[in-house]
Amino acid sequence: MTAKPKSPAAEVQKDDSMLLQKAMMAKHYDRLANAKENGEKVASTFVPGNLNELLMCFDLVNNLPEVNAIQSGLRRQSGGYIMEAERSGHSEDVCTYVKSDIGMMAKGNIGPNGRKLPDPDVLMLSYTGCFTFMKWFELLREQYKCETIFLQTPYLADGKVTPNMVQYMVKQFKEDVIPKLEKVSGVKFDIDRLREYLKKSAKAEDDLVHVLQSAKNKPSPIDAYFGGIYYIGPIFGAFRGTDDAIDYYRFLRQEVDDRVAKGLGPVTPDGVMQEEKYRLVVEGPPNYTSFRQFWKMFYEEGATVVASSYTKVGGTYDFGFRHDPDRPLETLAEYCLGVYTNRSLPMRIEMLVNYINEYEADGLLINSIKSCNSFSAGQLLIMREVEKRTGKPAAFIETDLVDPRYFSAANVKNRLESYFQMVEQKRSGAKKETAA
Amino acid sequence: MKTFVGIDLGSTTTKAILLDEAGDVIGRGITNSRSNYDTACSVAKQEAQIDARFTLFRRAFGGEGGGAEIDTFLADLERSFRLEQFLEQLGDLEETCVRQVRGDRFEKQADAVKEALKEVFNRLRGEAPAMFGPDAERKSDFFRDIAGSRYLEHAENVAREAGLSYDLMLNVYDKSIIAVENRPPSGSLNEKFRCALDRVRAGDVSQAEADAALLSRISGMLDIELEESYVVGTGYGRVTLPFPKEHIRSEILCHGLGAHMMYPNTRTVLDIGGQDTKGIQINDQGIVENFQMNDRCAAGTGRYLGYIADEMNMGLHELGPMALKSDKPSRINSTCTVFAGAELRDRLALGERREDILAGLHRAIILRSMSILSRSGGVADEFTFTGGVAKNEAAVRELRKLISENYGEVTININPDSIYTGALGGAEFARRAAEGRMDGIEDDIAEGAVA
Numbered sequence: 001m002t003a004k005p006k007s008p009a010a011e012v013q014k015d016d017s018m019l020l021q022k023a024m025m026a027k028h029y030d031r032l033a034n035a036k037e038n039g040e041k042v043a044s045t046f047v048p049g050n051l052n053e054l055l056m057c058f059d060l061v062n063n064l065p066e067v068n069a070i071q072s073g074l075r076r077q078s079g080g081y082i083m084e085a086e087r088s089g090h091s092e093d094v095c096t097y098v099k100s101d102i103g104m105m106a107k108g109n110i111g112p113n114g115r116k117l118p119d120p121d122v123l124m125l126s127y128t129g130c131f132t133f134m135k136w137f138e139l140l141r142e143q144y145k146c147e148t149i150f151l152q153t154p155y156l157a158d159g160k161v162t163p164n165m166v167q168y169m170v171k172q173f174k175e176d177v178i179p180k181l182e183k184v185s186g187v188k189f190d191i192d193r194l195r196e197y198l199k200k201s202a203k204a205e206d207d208l209v210h211v212l213q214s215a216k217n218k219p220s221p222i223d224a225y226f227g228g229i230y231y232i233g234p235i236f237g238a239f240r241g242t243d244d245a246i247d248y249y250r251f252l253r254q255e256v257d258d259r260v261a262k263g264l265g266p267v268t269p270d271g272v273m274q275e276e277k278y279r280l281v282v283e284g285p286p287n288y289t290s291f292r293q294f295w296k297m298f299y300e301e302g303a304t305v306v307a308s309s310y311t312k313v314g315g316t317y318d319f320g321f322r323h324d325p326d327r328p329l330e331t332l333a334e335y336c337l338g339v340y341t342n343r344s345l346p347m348r349i350e351m352l353v354n355y356i357n358e359y360e361a362d363g364l365l366i367n368s369i370k371s372c373n374s375f376s377a378g379q380l381l382i383m384r385e386v387e388k389r390t391g392k393p394a395a396f397i398e399t400d401l402v403d404p405r406y407f408s409a410a411n412v413k414n415r416l417e418s419y420f421q422m423v424e425q426k427r428s429g430a431k432k433e434t435a436a
Numbered sequence: 437m438k439t440f441v442g443i444d445l446g447s448t449t450t451k452a453i454l455l456d457e458a459g460d461v462i463g464r465g466i467t468n469s470r471s472n473y474d475t476a477c478s479v480a481k482q483e484a485q486i487d488a489r490f491t492l493f494r495r496a497f498g499g500e501g502g503g504a505e506i507d508t509f510l511a512d513l514e515r516s517f518r519l520e521q522f523l524e525q526l527g528d529l530e531e532t533c534v535r536q537v538r539g540d541r542f543e544k545q546a547d548a549v550k551e552a553l554k555e556v557f558n559r560l561r562g563e564a565p566a567m568f569g570p571d572a573e574r575k576s577d578f579f580r581d582i583a584g585s586r587y588l589e590h591a592e593n594v595a596r597e598a599g600l601s602y603d604l605m606l607n608v609y610d611k612s613i614i615a616v617e618n619r620p621p622s623g624s625l626n627e628k629f630r631c632a633l634d635r636v637r638a639g640d641v642s643q644a645e646a647d648a649a650l651l652s653r654i655s656g657m658l659d660i661e662l663e664e665s666y667v668v669g670t671g672y673g674r675v676t677l678p679f680p681k682e683h684i685r686s687e688i689l690c691h692g693l694g695a696h697m698m699y700p701n702t703r704t705v706l707d708i709g710g711q712d713t714k715g716i717q718i719n720d721q722g723i724v725e726n727f728q729m730n731d732r733c734a735a736g737t738g739r740y741l742g743y744i745a746d747e748m749n750m751g752l753h754e755l756g757p758m759a760l761k762s763d764k765p766s767r768i769n770s771t772c773t774v775f776a777g778a779e780l781r782d783r784l785a786l787g788e789r790r791e792d793i794l795a796g797l798h799r800a801i802i803l804r805s806m807s808i809l810s811r812s813g814g815v816a817d818e819f820t821f822t823g824g825v826a827k828n829e830a831a832v833r834e835l836r837k838l839i840s841e842n843y844g845e846v847t848i849n850i851n852p853d854s855i856y857t858g859a860l861g862g863a864e865f866a867r868r869a870a871e872g873r874m875d876g877i878e879d880d881i882a883e884g885a886v887a
Contacts (some may be wrong), residue, residue, distance in 0.1 A: 035553040336470050380811055384813070387726070393725070393726070394726070395726075395727070396728065396811075408731070410672075411729075411731060413685070414672070414687075414729075415729065417686050418686035418687075418688040418689060418724070418727065421685060421686050422686075422688075422689065422723075422724045422727075423690060425723050425724065426723060429721060429723050
């Protein structure tokens with residue numbers, strides 16, 4: 001989830017944690033590329049409901065097709081991949097992560113480091129609210145003819161995790177997931193090993209939450225959406241439960257604390273943001289094909305994102321959940337149940353309202369993704385309800401994940417500028433009222 | 437006197453509004469948008485200043501009785517002024533055309549072409565006074581449209597008479613009009629006003645006996661400077677305007693405020709422009725509460741009607757009246773602008789009547805607007821419809837029907853000057869900014885001005 005590596009634009013500013021994160025991601029892609037050579041087996045899985053600690057118990061290397069699609073988007077490869085997938089019969093409206101992945105496979109499955117990604121030995125599908133994931137892995141199963149494990153996470157339609165839900169999932173772990181992983185990997189499951197990893201996860205999670213909540217400061221030292229995407233990279237991917245993750249998040253925390261102490265704003269590609277004029281909460285994934293241009297539309301206007309729902313798709317930690325080594329399987333179940341994509345509309349509303357209040361934001365911005373029905377369904381309702389409950393203005397923009405054809409810069413900029421001016425206008429209207 | 441200017445640089449037309457210190461509109465100006473935005477902008481502004489002069493004249497003489505006489509006089513003066521303006525631009529066009537006549541393409545014909553051009557422009561100048569006569573009707577007031585259609589006709593005749601290629605004449609014109617259009621307006625306005633006054637005095641246009649005292653008062657009033665106190669730009673081309681950033685406002689905010697100024701009870705605004713359809717919710721102060729607009733796709737916007745008009749070889753303003761003749765509108769689902777022509781030909785091939793197809797197309801546009809409106813929060817009383825499409829009766833009829841079906845009884849406002857809504861909002865932002873009232877002006881200036 002980093003920006004382009006070895007970008008020719010040397011003037012692009014990155015803080016040290018971003019460089020560290022980039023190095024970690026590069027290291028992981030190398031590990032994937034070398035996996036077969038090194039005799040390592042590979043599990044493909046998804047970010048929401050990513051069971052990295054469990055996979056590590058079987059010495060499996062974690063490969064995330066979504067992240068590969070994001071990398072392709074950032075590297076401007078996804079457009080070609082998507083067209084390739086469309087040629088092979090996938091329609092225009094299909095999730096562009098899927099099409100980018102399918103197209104990438106068709107073109108030799110070359111990863112961001114220019115090396116071939118390994119064929120998976122197992123497909124670990126933890127279904128956490130996104131229906132497309134099932135169809136995606138159906139396609140991958142057809143392609144790779146390998147073991148496919150389907151872990152069903154009950155949807156939080158009633159807004160809470162019940163003991164039944166947890167038991168149901170633990171049963172799946174015991175009776176289906178673990179036996180199959182043992183078979184594929186040839187490694188016997190050791191629950192103490194799992195506990196060790198979970199302990200490490202919790203440690204990194206503490207620091208991540210500290211970083212995300214640093215945005216409550218004014219000015220916020222981080223951008224919790226564009227910058228947030230760098231921050232979640234390791235923990236949403238192959239590093240949760242590792243010492244590397246602990247080190248990274250400790251380092252990041254230190255860096256962010258330093259910025260708070262100095263009263264500095266977020267680091268953007270054009271340097272430290274000078275003036276924080278707008279504090280926003282953003283719902284929905286970003287656009288990756290024009291990531292930097294998109295970000296610029298915010299920081300140029302002095303807009304910082306102080307909280308976002310997207311940085312919770314791979315786990316929601318800021319409301320108290322931590323991986324618990326004392327209840328290893330239960331905690332994995334609870335983790336899956338709590339990810340953002342598995343939350344009902346009222347839960348999402350609750351969360352966004354909470355963010356606007358807690359982070360003293362000026363309003364809500366929804367980036368609606370054309371090819372993501374999972375996120376988009378109900379977003380206008382969410383917007384109305386959040387507006388009603390917070391009294392803060394909201395706005396709606398439309399882009400796509402990794403399909404460059406669906407990013408119209410002029411249109412997005414127009415709406416964003418209108419929104420910022422609307423916030424400004426409402427704010428001075430309110431000031432006038434207070435003065436009167 | 438102080439004036440406050442709002443400029444709305446749209447994809448089709450550029451509009452300008454001049455407000456006085458009391459916030460009253462004193463001038464409106466419009467021109468076709470063109471590749472040089474600065475020029476489009478200054479032409480529209482100049483047009484608004486011309487209009488403002490006449491408002492000032494009317495104000496000055498308004499309270500003195502003898503209304504009809506003054507009106508006739510001012511109408512004469514305006515026509516004379518327009519004629520002066522036209523002749524000046526024609527002169528520019530002629531010079532530009534002559535300069536184009538060079539190079540291999542013309543070989544030995546250069547002199548003949550120059551001679552032909554001279555003849556064409558003589559004829560154009562000869563008929564010009566009649567074009568600006570008291571009862572003359574013009575299809576458009578844009579120089580490009582008037583000069584273009586007349587040039588083509590004369591050039592065809594002159595070319596035939598002289599045994600020259602018409603294409604050659606056409607080519608010279610095409611190249612020249614673009615250059616002329618993108619040059620900023622030249623010459624002093626007052627100069628043109630004085631020429632126009634002379635023309636009226638000479639009885640060139642007016643039958644009425646012009647009163648010498650009146651003429652000299654008008655002449656004196658030209659010395660009142662229209663000072664540009666603050667300018668705000670909006671519209672899709674706003675970022676290219678040569679203004680500092682804080683003088684640029686989003687068209688959504690400008691449309692909201694403009695609609696509020698026209699109808700203070702407005703709560704919902706629908707604007708269908710050349711490439712955007714916007715649904716805007718505003719509060720009792722004209723402040724935007726919410727908005728939605730078409731996304732990457734320009735289906736069902738004004739441009740769609742433009743394509744349809746081209747496909748049918750009709751004028752844009754003729755579409756509405758024809759659609760109104762239909763009693764059995766076709767059912768059309770797609771409002772894709774690019775496919776508009778295909779859809780149309782398909783329907784015609786199936787034997788559907790033109791008026792029915794047009795009625796169906798208008799309905800389809802309004803249906804798409806209804807979707808944008810509902811996403812922006814629905815329709816609240818009062819509802820104001822703005823933008824070029826608000827001039828189209830067939831679109832308005834469908835809109836009234838669908839609003840009443842979906843939202844019940846709602847007051848629907850359509851202002852004859854609705855095309856100026858964005859510019860009006862911009863001008864009001866300008867006036868407020870200059871007054872130090874900061875509703876809607878960027879914080880840094882706001883604080884700078886207050887502190």
